Each structure stands twice: as C-alpha cells, then as structure tokens.
Amino acid sequence: MAAGVLAGSKMLNSRKTARDEIAVYVNGSLYAASPIKPGEDLVVEQENGSVNVIRMVEGGFFMQSSTCKNQDCIYQGAVTRDNWNTRLLGTHVICLPNRVDVMLLVDSTDTEAPDV
Numbered sequence: 001m002a003a004g005v006l007a008g009s010k011m012l013n014s015r016k017t018a019r020d021e022i023a024v025y026v027n028g029s030l031y032a033a034s035p036i037k038p039g040e041d042l043v044v045e046q047e048n049g050s051v052n053v054i055r056m057v058e059g060g061f062f063m064q065s066s067t068c069k070n071q072d073c074i075y076q077g078a079v080t081r082d083n084w085n086t087r088l089l090g091t092h093v094i095c096l097p098n099r100v101d102v103m104l105l106v107d108s109t110d111t112e113a114p115d116v
Contacts, residue, residue: 017107020081022061024054033105036061037056049097060084060104061093068097079104 020036024044034042036056041064044052052073055064060080063073073095077087084091084104091104 019105019107021105023105025102027099044100052095052098052100055104061102063093066095066098068095070097
C-alpha cells in the first residue's frame with residue numbers, strides 16, 4: 001500500500017517544477033515569502049521567544065538552527081529543486097515545537113486539462 005502511495009506521489013510530482021522561492025508559515029499563517037538568495041538567512045522570531053534560522057542555498061534551503069528541544073527540523077536536511085520530489089516531506093521542513101513550516105514553492109507544469 002505504502003509503495004503505491006509513494007509511486008502515485010512521484011507521478012504527480014513529475015508534473016511539477018520547483019521555483020527559486022520559499023514560503024514560511026508560523027501557526028498556519030504566512031510569515032514570509034522570499035526568493036532564494038544563496039548564503040542568506042531568513043530568521044523567524046516569535047513573540048514566545050522561539051527562533052528558527054533558515055539558510056538559503058543554491059536552489060533550496062535548510063533549517064540552520066532552531067530553539068526547539070528535539071532539533072528534528074535540523075536533521076530533515078536540505079530541500080532543493082533537485083531533491084524535493086524524493087524526500088519524505090517533499091518540499092517542506094517542519095519544526096513542530098515552534099510551529100514553523102518552510103516550503104520550497106512548486107508550479108504545476110501540466111498543460112493538459114484535468115480528467116473529470
């Protein structure tokens with residue numbers, strides 16, 4: 001079953017192209033959107049003292065640092081236009097304790113009308 005879901009997901013993702021832009025959501029609301037600027041950091045500072053630092057690299061990003069205790073977001077690695085469609089979390093790096101979701105934006109390249 002899981003293999004079927006993964007194969008279906010890869011087929012759908014093959015019709016999409018990554019953009020050089022990221023979006024950052026905090027508590028489900030858009031916090032920032034930015035074109036990818038390799039070598040620059042996007043800092044997410046929340047009123048509760050939580051801080052996440054997102055490092056932009058050529059064609060993607062990764063979570064550089066976080067004030068969360070478990071650091072799972074750091075270990076999720078980089079999302080790039082070359083690897084997003086093979087990652088478990090796809091275009092996302094998520095910091096659950098800080099409620100931060102960073103995603104590489106993608107566009108659909110499917111030019112055919114959808115099946116009805």
